[in-house]
Amino acid sequence: MTPSYEWIPMEVTATAYNSVPSQTSYEHPKITAWGDSIKPGVKWIAVSRDLLRKGLTHNTMVKIDTFEGVYLVKDKMHWRWRNRIDIYMGNNIKKARQWGRRKVIIQYAVTTDTVSTSP
Template identity: 45%
Template sequence: MIERQPLSPVVFFWGAVAIIAVCVSACGSNKPERSMIVTVSAYNSVPSQTNSQPTVAAWEDELKPGMKVVAVSRDLLDEGLTRGTALKIEGLHGKYVVLDKTAARFTKRVDVYMGLDVEAAKEFGVKQLRISWRP
């Protein structure tokens, strides 16, 4: 029979710290989901809608057709919708990632990236929809 030695207080302490750290990281963000209704429109990688480098987003990310990306108005950055934030848009499937910013004149606005399909963007139009995300 193997005789067990009691754990030293130091080993016990660091073991407990490790277990707590694993539990906290496994639980994910404890921040509540946020949501709000915003104006949602669509945009394309064309110079007439962006600038002379239509596939380069505000933070220098390269946009390619098929990516689930959005541009957000600058006021939404203060709400936690910063570069890389994933969000859901009412009525659209999946999650979209913030990789771009809209023109400075817009507020409470999210533009859905639609690659080169200008007709799809026009058909999408402008809507008032609920978005949700975790800051």
């Protein structure tokens, strides 16, 4: 049975990041907080830890209003951030800086109960 999803909208502050030591882990800049190996070209985001409690956990599907496609939650941000996502932009630091910081509407997928109660 194919799962079905409800898409929950939410306004967040969006920034961008790259897999370079100054923006991630100095020891392992290409490893996310959940241990995934990051590489340019993937549609991944990091989320502030308060969003984990709202359901944006590891591998949650997310649509971002200014980008095409579906992104996956693959990283966690520092404890100090709130209501924020960080969009992964590979090694293109200039592109990430040009993005800056802005408010966006995201939608994240929550699996709906597809079990029927009828006989």
